Amino acid sequence: MSWSVFAPEIIVFAVALIALLIELDRDVKRPWLGYVIGMGFIGALVADAVLLGAGVTETAFNGGYRIDALAAAFKAILLAASALVAIATARVSIAGAKRGEFYLLLSLSVLGATMMASAGDLLVLFLSLELTVLPSYALVALKRDGRSTEAALKYFLLGMVASAIFIYGASLTFGLTGSISFTDIAASLSRTGMSPALVIGIITLLAGLGFKIAAVPFHFWAPDVYEGADVPVASYLAVGPKAGGFAAIIRLFVVALGPAATTWAPLFAIIAVGSMLVGNLAALSQTTVRRLLGYSSIAHTGYLLVGLAVVSGYARTSLIFYFLVYSAAVLGAFLIVLAAAPTVGESIEGFAGLSKRAPGLSFAMAVFLFSLVGLPPLAGFIGKFYLFSSAVRGGMVWLAVVGVVNSVISFGYYSNIIRQMYLVKPVASSEVSVPWPLKATIYFLVAAIAVIGIYPSAILTMLNL
């Protein structure tokens, strides 16, 4: 084992230290800090891409840490999204906080999520999970007003309960299998089979991790947090902790609890259907864009979980591909809110006639929303196609049908925003001015979604789909 396989984590940690040190110097305005942090994340992304390209598979620290294609793929998505958030926020004012504080907490949370993607035993998984969420509680509260503090406290209390349930599940799993290492748990499971206590252990582990990805019924924090937190924070939270959470769920359930797949796969199917329905139906009645995106992200967790309800490698690869596509679109939509909110506010009515005031932004928003619906030729269509076709292949046609029906429902509220932007007369005519780094990242995401949609084989061959 060589230390070079930890290059992404080491670079992200260095980025956090840089943010901390710069924050000590209180008088500097630091508009350049976002670029420095963004470049750091891109450096980590390059290191990760090299590991992914070389197909490095390493196990370190007595099985506690695994570097393989699954970890590298999720880390790549996570690091790319974090780099885009850092660069997009470089010239945006971060409410109530010092710029360095924001980037310090952001990079620590990113570090936790990258480690979560690599966790190989329950202890490392627990520690990295906490490292991911503890800075994010503080990030949500960073704005220091009543609403963000309320969102942060709700997020914190629910998150703590979820963590405690997760640890209880971990303790049961450890006691019944005699090990915390994922491979040893799998070996012990296939030897001894299931027991009722172990079923409780699996359900509690699922509850703890379900909170992180905002799956029903552990989703209550998501709309509040996406609405109450500062927009840059919300845009990170929609992608970062979810990337770590999905990677950890895939590894924990497929690697460690693989022999018990007949127990947990139906659970995932139920949660998937519940998340899709609750997310989409609640989103229909929302009046602010951010809350709508919060419910839509719950629905997307539901689509993604189809990839776990169907137990096959094809389904899991579809999950990773759809996660990439979802991340690009939801991050883009949040960045549009970040760009437009100072001028038009955050209510859906505020977006009325935006196509006259900011044609570029409106077009980008339409691309992001259509990709979330899954309309061809955008990336979202390819992602959903693979995800639902994996359900059909796995003999769960009803799950694919539920997914398609939900996509149709979701068209209702996404198209409402697009209708406001293009068909309703504007209430004001002032120009929407957007800092150039933010504009650049938004157009980069538009290009990414179009390219992945028209030419998906570039990514798919990388994932062996």
Place this chain on the structure above:
Amino acid sequence: MGLEYYLALSAIFFGIGLYGALTRRNAVAVLLSIEIMLNGATLNLVSFSRFTPAKSTGQVFTLFIMAVAAAEVAVGLALVFALYRAAKTVDVDEIDMLRG
């Protein structure tokens, strides 16, 4: 005393904590309830470690949980203070600025 007694006690701890976390309205009391849940889990870990020929994994896990719980309480109390400053209450039912 056998392992079952310890497991039963830890399940009772966990249940009391979960009940408190879901029903108490004072944010500090919810925090306390969560700590009781954590105690249930750690008692599980330690007793499994004691009664199985397995090594000291459970004890080490417990030490990590204690350290993380301390960090969590620090963040949690800071949030409670911030909330009190903003809303003059620590009652989680009375704060409802976010709705929908």
